[in-house]
Amino acid sequence: MAETKTHGRHQFTLPLLAIVALILIFIFKPYAVIYGVQRGSLYALIAMPLALTLGIVGILNLAHGDFLTLGAYIAYWIFNSTGLDPLLSIFAVAPLLFVVGAGLYKITVSKVLRAPLLNQLLLTFGIAMILEEVINLIWTSRPRNVYVNYASASASIGGFRFGTYEFSYLLAAVGVLVLLRLFLKHTRLGKAAFAVGQNPKGAKIVGINVEMIYLLIFSISVGIVGIAAGLTLPRMSIFPLFGSPFTLKSFCLAAMAGLGNLTGILWSGLALGIGEALVQSIEGYSGWSDIVFFGVLIAVITIRSYRGSYV
Amino acid sequence: MKKFLAITLVLALVVLGVAAKVKPIKLGAVLPLGDITGRQAANAMKLAVKEINAAGGVLGRPLELIIVDDEMNPSKGAAAIDKLATIDKVDFFIGGMSSGVHLAQIPILKKYQKITVWIGAASHLCEKALAGADWYFHLHPWDYQQGAGYAIGWKQILEKYPQVKFDRVFLAYEEGAFGTASYKAYLAMLEQAKQGEGPYVGLVKEFKGESFKSAAFGGGDYRAVLRLAKEWNPDAFIWAGYDADALPMMAQAKEIGFAPPIFIGAPPGWPADFGKSPLSEGVVLYGMWAPSLNKVSPVAEHFYNAYVKEFGEEPATYFAPLGYTNVYFLVEGIKKAGTLEKEALIKALEQVEYESPLGETLKIAPSAVIKHQGFTTQKILQWQNGKQEVIWPFEVQTAEFIYPFPKWEGR
Amino acid sequence: MKKLGMLIILAVVALGFLFPLYAGPYPLHVMTTVLTYMALGLSWDMMLRTGQLSFGTAGFFGLGSYAALLTTLYLGLNPLASIFVGGVFAAIVAFALGYAILRLREIYFAITTLALAGVFTVVARNLHDFTGGPEGKILPSAIFNGDPTKVYWLTFSVALGSILVSELFQRTRIRFAITAIRNDEITAKSSGIDIFKYLLFVFVITSAIQGVVGGAYAQQYGFVSPESAFSTNFLLLPIAMCLAGGIYSTLGPVIGSVILGVLSEYLKLRFPYGHLIIYGVIIVAIVLFMPHGILGMLKKIAQKTRTEVGGNENEK
Incomplete structure (x- = not known):
C-alpha cells in the first residue's frame, strides 16, 4: 500500500528534477545529452523485452543479449545473400526470432517452470554458451560489418553537427513501449498476460491459459530483440560476443526501473545513457564512465529500499 | 578417471603407430x-x-x-x-x-x-x-618496441614525402590493457625525446591521449574522444583498439566531420568487411603483414x-x-x-x-630485458582500394602513400 | 551407517590430500583450478541458503586478489599471510557494504552485488599508479616458486576450509535461522530471529572466503589485473557448478565443481573446436533431466534402490 503513496509523490518531483538537470547539462555539454539520449534509448529498447520476460514469465534470461547477436547475424546473412537493407530485414528477423523464441520455450524453458527457481538461470546460461559458440564456429570471431551510408549521416542546426541515425533507437524504443503498453492494458490477451505477471495462481483459477501466455510473452520478447538487431547492424561491428554485454545492461535497467515498470526502463535508460556520455566528455576521466552506470544504479536501488518500496 | 584412460589410450595409439x-x-x-x-x-x-x-x-x-x-x-x-x-x-x-x-x-x-x-x-x-x-x-x-618502430618509419616517410606533417599527434586508446600499454609507451618515449634521447627526438612535438571503451567489451561510442581530437586538430590521429572498433570508428568520424591529414588505426586485426567500405580508403594501419606483400x-x-x-x-x-x-x-x-x-x-x-x-x-637480438627477441618493428601500411598496401619499410613498399587522408564528402 | 559415512569422508579427504603423490602436474593443475571454483561455489551457495542470490562472487574474489598481491608487492608481506589479508579485506568491505545493501531482496540484491563488482573493477582499472591500471601488477615470483604440489595443498586447504564452514552452517543453530529466513522471512522475524544480524554474518563470512580464494589465485600465478581478477568466469562458473551439482548443500557444489571442471578440460582436449557447445548442451541437459542437480538425482536413485531392496531404512 505504501508503494502507491510514494508513487504519487514521485510523479511530480522526479520528472521535474530530471528536466532541470537535463537543461543544465544541455547548456554545458550539449553533445553529452544528444549522445546520451541516443545510446540510452538503445539500452532501453533492448532492456524492455528482458524486463517483460522477467516480470511476467519470471525468468532472468542470461541469453538475452545473445539473441541480439543471433538476430544481427541473421540480418547480416540476409544482407550478404540478397542485398536487403538491414532496416528492412527487421521485418524478417523479428518474426524469425519470435519463432526461435517459441521453439526454445517449447523445448527447454517450459520444462523448467516448475523446477526450483534459479534452474532457469542455469538453463539460459547454457543456451547463451551454445549460441555464442555456434556463431563463433560458423562465422569465426572476426567482426562483421554492413556499410550503408545513411548510418553515418549527420545534420547541422546552428553550430551543432550531430549524427541522425541513432535517433532511430529512440523512435524504436518509444514505439515498442507504446505498443507494449497498449497491448498489456487494452487487449484481452495483454490483460491476461498482465494478470499472470501479477498472480499466476490466481490467473489460472480464473481460467487463463498461463502456459500459452508464457509462450507468447517469451517469444514476443525474443522477437523485439530482433528489431534492435536490425537497427544496430548498420552502425556496429558484430561478433560472437557482441550482444552479451547488453544482458547485464538490460538487467541493470530492469532493476533500476523496478519490476513491471516498462516506462521506467526508458527513463532509466536515458538517465544512464546521459550520465555515461557526460563522464565520457570530461577530458582525462572517460575511463570512469562505467562507474556512473553502476553508481546510479546502486544509489537508486538502495534509496528506494529505504523508502520502503520493495523490502 | 575416464579422461585419463582416454588420454592414455590415445597416447598409446600414437606411440604404437609411430614407434614402428x-x-x-x-x-x-x-x-x-x-x-x-x-x-x-x-x-x-x-x-x-x-x-x-x-x-x-x-x-x-x-x-x-x-x-x-x-x-x-x-x-x-x-x-x-x-x-x-x-x-x-x-x-x-x-x-x-x-x-x-x-x-x-x-x-x-x-x-x-x-x-x-x-x-x-x-x-x-x-x-x-x-x-x-x-x-x-x-x-x-614488445609493446614499447612497436612505438619505437613507428617513429623510425615516420621519420623516413617524412623524408621521402616532404609535404607530410607529423608534429601534433592524438592517440585514442581503448581503456583495457592493450590500449593503455600503448598510451603509456608513447608517454615514456616522448618523455625520453624531451631529454634528447630515443627514436622520437624531433618527430612529435605535441601529444595528447584519451581513452574510450572498446566495442569488444560492450562500448563502441567514440564520439566524445573523436570530438576532443577534432577540436585539438592533430596532424595525425591514431586509435589503438580492437578489430570490432574499426568500422564504427570511421563511421562516427565521418558523422562528426573529423578527417585529420593522417588517420591511423592500430588494432591487432581488421574486420572481414573493412575493405569493402568506402570509409576505409586512405586509413593508415600498423601491422606485421599484408597479403599485398605477395x-x-x-x-x-x-x-x-x-x-x-x-x-x-x-x-x-x-x-x-x-x-x-x-x-x-x-x-x-x-x-x-x-x-x-x-x-x-x-x-x-x-x-x-x-x-x-x-x-x-x-634474426634474434637482445631487447630491453630478455636476450632473445625476434621482430622489433611493425610495418606501416595503408588501405587503398580495399586492400592493405605496404608503405614502409620502403624495401617492401607496394604502393605510394596517399596524403592527406581523403575528405568524407562523397563517401 | 554413520560410521561408514565418516570413513568414506575421511578416505575422500585423504585421497584428495595425497593427490599430488599419485597424479602428475597436469591433473594437479586442473584439480587446483577445480578446487578454486569449488570454494567459490560453496561460498555462493552458503549465501543462497539465506535466500539471498548474490552476484558479487567475482567482485570479492578480485578484491582479495588485489589486496593479497599488493600487500606482498608494496609491504613485502609473506605471500601466505597476504592471502589471509585478502580475506580480511574482502570481509571488511562486505561488512561496510552489507549495512547498505542487505535490506534488499531478490533481484535487487543480486543486481546490486553485481554492480558493486563492476565498481570495484572500474576503480582497480583507473587507479593506475597504485594497482597498475588495466595492465595490472606482477610479482617477481609466484608463491612457493610455483611448486605445484604446495600450490595444490594451499588451494586444497582453502577448499577444505570452505567445506568445513559450510558444514558448520548446516549443522549448528545458524542453520535453523538461515532456513527460517529463506522459507518465510516474516515468520522468522516474528519468532525473534534477528534477520539482519544473521544475513550480515553470512555475507561477511562468504565474502571473506571469496577474498581468500582470490588471494590464493593471485599468488599462485604472481600477477593481478582487472580483466583476470574480476573475470565473470569467477561468477558464472561457480554458480553453474553449484546448480548442476545441487544447491542448498555442501555436497552439491563439491560434486558439481569436480564433474563440470574435469568435464570441460576433457571436452577441450577431445574436441579442440566447438567443445564449449557440447559443454553448453550438457548444462542444458542437466537442467532438463536433473532438475535437482546431480546430487538430487543420486539421492533419488539411492532411494529407489533402497525401497526396492526392502525399504526397512527409516531415513527419509
Whole structure:
C-alpha cells in the first residue's frame, strides 16, 4: 500500500528534477545529452523485452543479449545473400526470432517452470554458451560489418553537427513501449498476460491459459530483440560476443526501473545513457564512465529500499 | 578417471603407430582456438609442419604438432603447458597470444625450462617476468618496441614525402590493457625525446591521449574522444583498439566531420568487411603483414597460396604468417644445431636468419630485458582500394602513400 | 551407517590430500583450478541458503586478489599471510557494504552485488599508479616458486576450509535461522530471529572466503589485473557448478565443481573446436533431466534402490 503513496509523490518531483538537470547539462555539454539520449534509448529498447520476460514469465534470461547477436547475424546473412537493407530485414528477423523464441520455450524453458527457481538461470546460461559458440564456429570471431551510408549521416542546426541515425533507437524504443503498453492494458490477451505477471495462481483459477501466455510473452520478447538487431547492424561491428554485454545492461535497467515498470526502463535508460556520455566528455576521466552506470544504479536501488518500496 | 584412460589410450595409439618408424620431434602449441588469431595461427603451424614433413622432416625425424586451446583463460593456458610437458612430453613449446594468459604461463614455463618460441604476448610485464630465461625466444615485438618502430618509419616517410606533417599527434586508446600499454609507451618515449634521447627526438612535438571503451567489451561510442581530437586538430590521429572498433570508428568520424591529414588505426586485426567500405580508403594501419606483400616477397607469396589451398580461406591476421614462422624458425635452428640438445640449440637459434613470410628476415637480438627477441618493428601500411598496401619499410613498399587522408564528402 | 559415512569422508579427504603423490602436474593443475571454483561455489551457495542470490562472487574474489598481491608487492608481506589479508579485506568491505545493501531482496540484491563488482573493477582499472591500471601488477615470483604440489595443498586447504564452514552452517543453530529466513522471512522475524544480524554474518563470512580464494589465485600465478581478477568466469562458473551439482548443500557444489571442471578440460582436449557447445548442451541437459542437480538425482536413485531392496531404512 505504501508503494502507491510514494508513487504519487514521485510523479511530480522526479520528472521535474530530471528536466532541470537535463537543461543544465544541455547548456554545458550539449553533445553529452544528444549522445546520451541516443545510446540510452538503445539500452532501453533492448532492456524492455528482458524486463517483460522477467516480470511476467519470471525468468532472468542470461541469453538475452545473445539473441541480439543471433538476430544481427541473421540480418547480416540476409544482407550478404540478397542485398536487403538491414532496416528492412527487421521485418524478417523479428518474426524469425519470435519463432526461435517459441521453439526454445517449447523445448527447454517450459520444462523448467516448475523446477526450483534459479534452474532457469542455469538453463539460459547454457543456451547463451551454445549460441555464442555456434556463431563463433560458423562465422569465426572476426567482426562483421554492413556499410550503408545513411548510418553515418549527420545534420547541422546552428553550430551543432550531430549524427541522425541513432535517433532511430529512440523512435524504436518509444514505439515498442507504446505498443507494449497498449497491448498489456487494452487487449484481452495483454490483460491476461498482465494478470499472470501479477498472480499466476490466481490467473489460472480464473481460467487463463498461463502456459500459452508464457509462450507468447517469451517469444514476443525474443522477437523485439530482433528489431534492435536490425537497427544496430548498420552502425556496429558484430561478433560472437557482441550482444552479451547488453544482458547485464538490460538487467541493470530492469532493476533500476523496478519490476513491471516498462516506462521506467526508458527513463532509466536515458538517465544512464546521459550520465555515461557526460563522464565520457570530461577530458582525462572517460575511463570512469562505467562507474556512473553502476553508481546510479546502486544509489537508486538502495534509496528506494529505504523508502520502503520493495523490502 | 575416464579422461585419463582416454588420454592414455590415445597416447598409446600414437606411440604404437609411430614407434614402428622414427620417434617424432614434438612441438607443443598453446593458442586460443576460439579466436580468429589463434585459429589461423594454429592452421599456419599445421601447414608448416606438413610442408616440413613432406620434405623429409628434421634430422631424419618427422615433426609432430600438438595444439591445446587456452580458451583465453589464464589458468587453462597454464594447465595446458603442464599437459604438454608431462602427458605429451613435447620437446618444445610454441604459440601464444594474450599477455594475460601468458603471465599465468610463465611460472609454469620456468618450471620446465624447455626451449620456448613465442609469437604473442606483447606486454612489457611479460618481458619483466621472463628476465634471465635464456631458453625463451620471443618473436612478436614488445609493446614499447612497436612505438619505437613507428617513429623510425615516420621519420623516413617524412623524408621521402616532404609535404607530410607529423608534429601534433592524438592517440585514442581503448581503456583495457592493450590500449593503455600503448598510451603509456608513447608517454615514456616522448618523455625520453624531451631529454634528447630515443627514436622520437624531433618527430612529435605535441601529444595528447584519451581513452574510450572498446566495442569488444560492450562500448563502441567514440564520439566524445573523436570530438576532443577534432577540436585539438592533430596532424595525425591514431586509435589503438580492437578489430570490432574499426568500422564504427570511421563511421562516427565521418558523422562528426573529423578527417585529420593522417588517420591511423592500430588494432591487432581488421574486420572481414573493412575493405569493402568506402570509409576505409586512405586509413593508415600498423601491422606485421599484408597479403599485398605477395608482390614483393616470394616467401610471403608461397605462404599465402599454400594457406589458401590448404584451408580454403584467406589468412586474415598476421598471426597466420607468424605461426608459420614460429615453426620454421625453430626447425631452422634444429637443422643448424644438428641436435635437440638445449645449449647447442640455443646457440644455433641465436644465429638463425630466416627469411619469413612477413617480408623481413628474422634474426634474434637482445631487447630491453630478455636476450632473445625476434621482430622489433611493425610495418606501416595503408588501405587503398580495399586492400592493405605496404608503405614502409620502403624495401617492401607496394604502393605510394596517399596524403592527406581523403575528405568524407562523397563517401 | 554413520560410521561408514565418516570413513568414506575421511578416505575422500585423504585421497584428495595425497593427490599430488599419485597424479602428475597436469591433473594437479586442473584439480587446483577445480578446487578454486569449488570454494567459490560453496561460498555462493552458503549465501543462497539465506535466500539471498548474490552476484558479487567475482567482485570479492578480485578484491582479495588485489589486496593479497599488493600487500606482498608494496609491504613485502609473506605471500601466505597476504592471502589471509585478502580475506580480511574482502570481509571488511562486505561488512561496510552489507549495512547498505542487505535490506534488499531478490533481484535487487543480486543486481546490486553485481554492480558493486563492476565498481570495484572500474576503480582497480583507473587507479593506475597504485594497482597498475588495466595492465595490472606482477610479482617477481609466484608463491612457493610455483611448486605445484604446495600450490595444490594451499588451494586444497582453502577448499577444505570452505567445506568445513559450510558444514558448520548446516549443522549448528545458524542453520535453523538461515532456513527460517529463506522459507518465510516474516515468520522468522516474528519468532525473534534477528534477520539482519544473521544475513550480515553470512555475507561477511562468504565474502571473506571469496577474498581468500582470490588471494590464493593471485599468488599462485604472481600477477593481478582487472580483466583476470574480476573475470565473470569467477561468477558464472561457480554458480553453474553449484546448480548442476545441487544447491542448498555442501555436497552439491563439491560434486558439481569436480564433474563440470574435469568435464570441460576433457571436452577441450577431445574436441579442440566447438567443445564449449557440447559443454553448453550438457548444462542444458542437466537442467532438463536433473532438475535437482546431480546430487538430487543420486539421492533419488539411492532411494529407489533402497525401497526396492526392502525399504526397512527409516531415513527419509
